[in-house]
Amino acid sequence: MSDSRQAHDTQKLPDDSSLPRVTPAAGEQTPTGWSRRTAIAAGLGAGAGVVAGAGSAYAYASSQSPEYTPNLSTATVGFYGDKQAGIDTPPPAYGQFIAFDLGENTTKDAVARLLRILTQDAAQLTAGQAPIVDQEPELAAVPANLTVTVGFGERIFDIVAPEKKPDWLKPLPAFKQIDRLDDAWNDGDLLLQLCADDRVTLAHAQRALLKGLRSFGSIRWVQEGFRRSYGSENPGETTRNLFGQIDGTINPTSADDTMNQYVWGQNLEGVQAWEPGGTSLVIRRIHMNMDTWDLSDRPAREDAVGRKLSNGAPLTGTNEHDVADLGATNELGFTVIAPYAHIRRAAPEKEAERILRRPYNYDLPVSHASGISQHGDITGGISQTGLIFCSYQADPIQQFVPIQQRLAELDMLNTWTTPIGSAVFAIPAGCREDQFIGQSLFS
Numbered sequence: 001m002s003d004s005r006q007a008h009d010t011q012k013l014p015d016d017s018s019l020p021r022v023t024p025a026a027g028e029q030t031p032t033g034w035s036r037r038t039a040i041a042a043g044l045g046a047g048a049g050v051v052a053g054a055g056s057a058y059a060y061a062s063s064q065s066p067e068y069t070p071n072l073s074t075a076t077v078g079f080y081g082d083k084q085a086g087i088d089t090p091p092p093a094y095g096q097f098i099a100f101d102l103g104e105n106t107t108k109d110a111v112a113r114l115l116r117i118l119t120q121d122a123a124q125l126t127a128g129q130a131p132i133v134d135q136e137p138e139l140a141a142v143p144a145n146l147t148v149t150v151g152f153g154e155r156i157f158d159i160v161a162p163e164k165k166p167d168w169l170k171p172l173p174a175f176k177q178i179d180r181l182d183d184a185w186n187d188g189d190l191l192l193q194l195c196a197d198d199r200v201t202l203a204h205a206q207r208a209l210l211k212g213l214r215s216f217g218s219i220r221w222v223q224e225g226f227r228r229s230y231g232s233e234n235p236g237e238t239t240r241n242l243f244g245q246i247d248g249t250i251n252p253t254s255a256d257d258t259m260n261q262y263v264w265g266q267n268l269e270g271v272q273a274w275e276p277g278g279t280s281l282v283i284r285r286i287h288m289n290m291d292t293w294d295l296s297d298r299p300a301r302e303d304a305v306g307r308k309l310s311n312g313a314p315l316t317g318t319n320e321h322d323v324a325d326l327g328a329t330n331e332l333g334f335t336v337i338a339p340y341a342h343i344r345r346a347a348p349e350k351e352a353e354r355i356l357r358r359p360y361n362y363d364l365p366v367s368h369a370s371g372i373s374q375h376g377d378i379t380g381g382i383s384q385t386g387l388i389f390c391s392y393q394a395d396p397i398q399q400f401v402p403i404q405q406r407l408a409e410l411d412m413l414n415t416w417t418t419p420i421g422s423a424v425f426a427i428p429a430g431c432r433e434d435q436f437i438g439q440s441l442f443s
């Protein structure tokens with residue numbers, strides 16, 4: 001370990017989904033938890049009981065959390081562990097999601113071989129080392145917080161261990177009111193989620209990993225996303241999406257038990273992870289119509305979400321992390337946070353209805369955006385923009401689906417957003433150095 005990294009040994013990076021990239025100053029706000037600050041809000045626009053999640057997530061800290069280093073060439077996120085990295089670790093600037101389809105006659109042995117190769121290559125790349133197949137080994141020397149997270153679609157279980165397949169591992173129910181799904185962005189047998197703070201590192205990792213996999217099948221889809229660059233956001237700052245909204249305020253955190261509960265399925269009544277250290281990932285590709293968004297003014301934009309654009313505070317509060325008062329009314333007797341506001345509709349009605357959102361923006365080259373529809377993206381304006389909405393939870397049916405159902409029924413944000421892709425993956429536990437990812441399916 002270099003001197004500069006040793007110097008930061010005790011200064012773990014705090015985070016919610018906001019990518020704080022510099023070491024927090026002494027005495028800075030400590031991580032706050034979600035469940036401990038949960039409040040029951042009264043006066044519900046939609047008529048049902050809503051539990052308003054309060055507080056925030058300032059910490060993604062886990063054993064795999066990267067340390068702050070000013071030099072990305074030495075910045076690594078540990079690969080081995082009970083859980084895979086890339087979920088409760090801070091989101092790096094670039095995210096690449098690759099869905100892979102296995103060849104028709106893939107056998108159980110072939111899947112084991114594939115997972116062994118994948119694990120070995122991923123472990124090396126994330127440590128800044130070149131795998132055997134690497135013909136540009138110099139490019140592997142800059143790990144830049146690279147993480148490789150592996151997810152399984154139904155077919156991996158069907159081939160290897162049908163009895164272990166989680167009940168929820170299937171396409172989500174259709175959300176007919178909003179979905180305009182294109183098969184080009186749906187499903188997949190195997191998911192590779194690659195995240196890094198350097199775009200060259202990411203491109204190289206993708207190539208090196210796919211070289212190892214190419215004899216096993218073919219690529220189904222690739223989604224490329226980005227967030228703010230390393231160092232662009234201040235400690236504790238929540239990131240903004242391309243609508244300009246602060247996005248990620250309410251999220252589980254590792255600073256208390258909420259990450260364990262909602263993502264890893266521990267200590268949550270009625271919800272369990274499909275295997276210890278495992279979880280699930282729902283990826284929704286959501287088009288954001290920047291052209292019609294341009295037509296709405298700031299009050300309309302704030303009303304649609306229920307939060308201020310300036311600092312993300314709820315319309316009933318002053319600061320970002322103030323608890324939204326869903327019961328507060330104005331002088332006319334209307335709720336301040338509208339019945340159709342995104343945060344009212346997304347707020348949990350049952351304890352389990354909480355998810356970890358770790359989205360990436362996408363923004364296709366402008367030349368693709370002038371009226372030509374590619375992969376179902378809606379065009380006609382000057383942008384093809386949206387979110388690769390990644391939601392991690394122990395059980396998508398109990399946690400994700402009720403939220404998405406409510407949003408499909410009523411959510412002012414639907415005016416500008418359209419889901420165009422959808423996929424569900426089981427994320428297996430992490431592994432030790434003498435194991436491979438997914439090994440538990442073979443025992």
Ligand code: HEM
Nearest residue numbers: 053245246247248249250286343346347348387403404417
């Ligand atoms: C392009 C699509 C979307 C955009 C632009 C968007 C934007 C936002 C924004 C600005 C907030 C408020 C700040 C925060 O807590 O992060 C928020 C909150 C939230 N969103 Fe979304 N969102 C989108 C889609 C979704 C989807 C598909 C789901 C789940 C099905 C979802 C679930 C949530 C939840 C659970 C919250 C926190 C609600 C609470 O206050 O308890 N969002 N979103």
